[in-house]
């Protein structure tokens with residue numbers, strides 16, 4: 710997944726994960742209750758049907774990741790990019806500049 714995302718970025722494209730349909734399809738297909746409102750369970754089942762039609766799969770096909778990829782101007786709002794040193798639990802292992 711990381712390799713795909715980084716390759717997309719290296720090609721000056723943008724990748725946006727779209728996990729909401731994956732997660733609500735999972736709730737619907739596994740009959741997991743996520744709300745006391747019955748209409749929302751029905752909506753999730755409808756979403757699952759549409760998502761499977763779009764993906765060309767049936768309800769038994771596992772889907773673990775879904776995203777869109779395309780050309781775009783740079784988004785204004787971005788996640789904070791930390792340096793490798795800030796991300797490491799043992800900063801002394803950080804590559805030296």
Ligand SMILES: Cc1cc2nc3c(=O)[nH]c(=O)nc-3n(C[C@H](O)[C@H](O)[C@H](O)COP(=O)(O)O)c2cc1C
Nearest residue numbers: 723724725726727728729730731784786787788789
């Ligand atoms: C685990 C995960 C799940 C995500 N799910 C969604 C989603 O369901 N819908 C959506 O619009 N973006 C989703 N995103 C994408 C983020 O909104 C964002 O575009 C992405 O993390 C890149 O952000 P950045 O460009 O600020 O680094 C998800 C991102 C991650 C890491």
